[in-house]
Amino acid sequence: MSGPATTAEAREALGFAEFSRVHPGYSATEYLDRIRREDFARLDDQDLVYLDYTGSGLPGRSQVAAFQQVLCGDTWGNPHSENGPSRRSTEAMRRAREETLQFLNADPDEYSVIFTANATGALRLVGEAFPFGPGSRFALLQDNHNSVLGIRDFARARGAVVEAIPLRPDLRAATATVVEALDPKGASPSLFAYPAQSNFSGVKHPLGWIREAHLRGWRVALDAAAYLALSDLDLSRDKPDFVPLSYYKIFGWPTGLGCLVARDEALAELRRPWFSGGTVVASSALGGWHAPAAPPEGFEDGTPDFTGVLGVPIGLTYVRETLGREGARTRVRHLMSHLLDEMRELRHTNGRPLCVVYGPDGMEDRGAAIAFNLLDADGVLVDERPVENSAARNGIALRAGCFCNPGVGETIFALDPEDLLRAGRRPALSTAEEYRRAVRLPTGGALRISLGPVSNLRDISRLIGFLTSWRDHHADDDDISGLPERARC
């Protein structure tokens, strides 16, 4: 009779039986184990526990093979010509735009897709071209990526008032607070920007805010970069004006392509501050004029990633048909709630908790990410860098720092607004460590675990084993002298 060969395997089998009892719905996602073996064998071959899906999705082997076949099965030329390979690329771009709109259930008569290098490029496009002026307002949620915060510099330069809508300690914002901030708007064009899903805490913010903002005359930029990894938008129902995204967050590859999905009526109000190759129908060197091309091409810059776009229909088909959006969500939901339960239970010998998890307790309105810190046996925060380093040595890839989202860190560490204002007025600060001291951050940031379609219980068990190894740890014992500088925010 065959049975588990080792105690570790027996323990694993027991753990799986107990998990399946509590999470019977997980078994419907077993097809993803097969896909992991076939398309993501590299994870187990390298004994790697990948827990940074919010950082980047992973491409499947068959997805990349399909891309290679298309790329090498034809000749693709610069689309700014009229020869055969060029026309083929133009058609590939048209198809990638069409499939992107279908993925978001957006009406092609209402929305356009503008290709950019990434979500940041899409946000920059909105920021530099939005008709901010004196009397305009730019409202953003405290929970925003730096690439959204950066828009405030464009807004301020053109006389707009910038305001940040604060988070509650549970890392959500009350709808009443948001509505209050948006009321009254005034006559000048104003923009409200927020993430559909926080890249820090995984919190999903209400899509109903889009309608609230529209009712008050605001344009809305909904940052969907983290959200679309596992969740779907329906732009026939919720109608943000600008939706930036990076394709690699959804299907891992290509990594140099994103887009701005924009409502045509909002796009018509944007004024580009410059022009470039590919964005004009004509221009004159001596005459000093240019005639902009119509959108979407008029909003793109230079030669687009005309071979990268070949990966868009392939990647979207892969996540919809091979991985399955619903199956991936079910799997991740069960793994996440198991992990949250386990993290809450982890204790030092003296009974003190081992982890502090930021944001909501459960899975309601939250994506597949958990932000947390380790606490030592005296309840002191453990520096995130030794944890990240040790995780890496143990084959676990997680994220540490502020994840380019300083506002959530300011909330979880309850930073003093006066300290934050003062630090901004001190030009001498040049390293992340100096800023940390100036704003009295207790540590450089948090740790983040994020799951994806082929995460499995083994990944979670390896992680829990790793976290448990910090039991009875004393933060004073950490030698941080040889550690690299703190991560850039």
Ligand SMILES: Cc1ncc(COP(=O)(O)O)c(C=O)c1O
């Ligand atoms: C919510 C959110 N917005 C914007 C970005 C910026 O994306 P990119 O670096 O691909 O431009 C990220 C990246 O992590 C993100 O998570």
